[in-house]
Amino acid sequence: MKHTIDFQPKLFTALKNYDRRKFTADLMAGIIVGIVALPLAIAFGIASGVSPEKGLITAIIGGFIVSFLGGSNVQIGGPTGAFIVIVAGIISQYGIEGLAIATVMAGIILVLLGLFKLGVVIKFIPYPIIVGFTAGIALTIFSTQIKDLFGLRIDGAVPEDFIGKWAVYFQHFDTTNLWALGIGLVSILIILLTPKVSRKIPGSLAAIILVTVASYLLKRYCGIDTIETIGDRYSINPAIPAPAGFSFNLETIRGLLPPAFTIAMLGAIESLLSATVADGVTGDRHNSNTELIAQGAANIVVPFFGGIPVTGAIARTMTNINNGGRTPVAGIIHAVVLLLILLFLSPLTRHIPMACLAGVLVIVSYNMSEWRTIRGMMKNPKADIAVLFTTLLLTVVFDLTIAIAAGLLMAVVLFMRRIMESTNISVIHDQIDMTADAESNHRDDKVEVAEGVEVYEIDGPFFFGIASKFDDVMHTMGEKSKVRIIRMRKVPFIDSTGLHNLSNLIRASRKEGIEVILSGVNPSVRETLLKAGIDRLVGEENICANIHIAAERANRLVAGKTA
Structure with a gap:
């Protein structure tokens, strides 16, 4: 039987019966999603260990490719919180070039998964593993934001490991900057309260605008200059950089293969999970193999412009749906909006307080924590609970690569045990x-x-x-x-x-x-x-x-x- 490639981008199907009404709906949804994606892209970029515009470049180029080539009508691609931990770990060990190579390798793996029609197989990864590593990532993201949230003065680099990180925090809590802590807590309150006022205004965007203005006024008119901002730590280049190459060698590839595989698996799981959730809301049906090929293409291209890994973002995809987006055109418009912001408004981002971004990421980690799901799963078989907490603990204490491998091994062993007991x-x-x-x-x-x-x-x-x-x-x-x-x-x-x-x-x-x-x-x-x-x-x-x-x-x- 001849193998045929399952690659059918939804954009080309959607444009066959496209009209002005659909474009108007996609235009409004794309603008809103672009505005929602702005603070998240900046925050995810900084938390991952790169400059803020790299997060925006990832959302612009990656988001465009995912919408242009993807197998879902409403999927929004870009950087996500799930990658923060693994990206920061790769940068600390292999540098920015190592991250670029690992991301390209992950993109190739994703394309191969799509070409060999393995999109359906990803859906069979046990749910306790997905919940476990998602909760573990959330806890790790939260721990990385404590320094900026409390404005701690720590000489030297903060340890990478979870336990070492908290040991250093406890030694330096006496250096807490009350202004930074206040800004962080106010940002969290604004994000939590904004939906009660209006669900159309993104809480993270409202927090960043209000807190940045307040911080600027405090600094200019009250002489309070202890509030660290993005501009104090990073220089922002308001342009899409020219593509830059990097050197591959066998030793680096061999060392980066495990994290590249983790990026690919995490990207595949998150993007297909997002597309599946979107299908449940819109009544549409995505093509998982086409989606994997698109995600792979985005991850192959983005690193040449200094970007970080790309995947489907559930929160932004749902924002797109809730605001009327129904074709990939909305995702393309979202990328164009972010490009315009980068080119013309990025100098303003230098005034955003680091504590405010920490508050945004604290909420992101809370939403990722899956604590309600974990509480509900406590009534499940003990084997599932064991897989969940093993994956969670290994994600926090070691890293995601070990956690996913160990979780899958445990799930397979327990599955075989159940089969043996039922035979x-x-x-x-x-x-x-x-x-x-x-x-x-x-x-x-x-x-x-x-x-x-x-x-x-x-x-x-x-x-x-x-x-x-x-x-x-x-x-x-x-x-x-x-x-x-x-x-x-x-x-x-x-x-x-x-x-x-x-x-x-x-x-x-x-x-x-x-x-x-x-x-x-x-x-x-x-x-x-x-x-x-x-x-x-x-x-x-x-x-x-x-x-x-x-x-x-x-x-x-x-x-x-x-x-």
């Missing part, structure tokens, strides 16, 4: 009760088997976890039978370990003069058995369509052996 192997002698049996021929409700015939029924997948369990059942049997029927009507699949186990059983049984008959094998399992050569080992005549044929053949074989 039963029963032994039947003399008579098989066919009441309510799918293989019943309605002539009778029971199938008689002769003395010397044992029937082993496997109810569940025959994989490596069950193979040893089947061996144990076989070895606990007392007197040797003359014929063994293995009833496989409820076996949905068999893996290589199951095939190996079955082959060994047939060979060992043959050596002891015991015939093995396979009954009720479904087509897919039968095909696997044929490819593995089980038919030559057991005999084609001993692979029976149902238990009636298998029992008749077993009874004849026993009669022949007895004679």
Whole structure:
């Protein structure tokens, strides 16, 4: 079968029946989303360890590519809080160039995921893992903002690790700048109270405008110059820089492969989760493979302009939907609005207090914390709770790469354990009760088997976890039978370990003069058995369509052996 690429950008479909009414709605939504994205892009850029305009460049270029090539009508792309932790970690270890290389590598991985139609597979990542690392990221983001929120005077760099960071904070809380703390707390209050006044005004934008004006007035007319602003720490370049290259070498690529893979997985999960949530609101249906290709393209291009990783942003996507955006044109307009702000208004951003941005990110981390979801999941099975808190703790104490890997490993092990517990192997002698049996021929409700015939029924997948369990059942049997029927009507699949186990059983049984008959094998399992050569080992005549044929053949074989 020929492999076809599943790449169908929604923009080109949307433009076929585009009209003035749709453009008006997209224009209003795009302007509002652009304004909402402004403070977030700046805050995410600074928190990630780059200059504020790099956050804006990411939202402009990345947001444009995601909307232009994406598989969702309403997805808004840009920098998000989820990447702050991993981006800051990569910069501290490999520098800005290392981040650029890791982001390009992540983009290539995302494109490959889309080309090989693996968009659906991402959705199967267990929910406790997603909740765990999201909550862990939220806690880590909160911890990174304490220095600016309290205006702490700390000589030297703050430690990267969570425990070391808080140890330094507790040693320096006596240096708290009350003006900075007041500005941070006021910013948080404004963000929380703004929706009660008007839901159309973004709380973060209202906080930044009001607090920046207040801070400027305090500094100019009251002589209060202890409030640190963006301009005190960064110089802002109000322009899109020319693309710059960077050197690849095998050693750097090898070292950056794990964080690049984490960026790709996190970007895929967050963007597809955002698109799925959007589908639930709009009634639309996104193309996950096209979306992954678009996300990958954005992450390949953005680093050449100094940007940071791009993904779908749930909050901005929902803002787009709530304000009438229904086609990718709204996302393109949002990118244009941010470009105009960067070119003509970015000098004003130098007056924004760092404590105000810290307050914005505190609210972002609170919204990401998923504490209500965690509280609701406490009634779930203990295995899910264990996966959730393991992922959360590893995210906080170590890093996201280790947390996702360990969470997936735990989830797989626990899943296999559940499968093993739900798979039963029963032994039947003399008579098989066919009441309510799918293989019943309605002539009778029971199938008689002769003395010397044992029937082993496997109810569940025959994989490596069950193979040893089947061996144990076989070895606990007392007197040797003359014929063994293995009833496989409820076996949905068999893996290589199951095939190996079955082959060994047939060979060992043959050596002891015991015939093995396979009954009720479904087509897919039968095909696997044929490819593995089980038919030559057991005999084609001993692979029976149902238990009636298998029992008749077993009874004849026993009669022949007895004679």
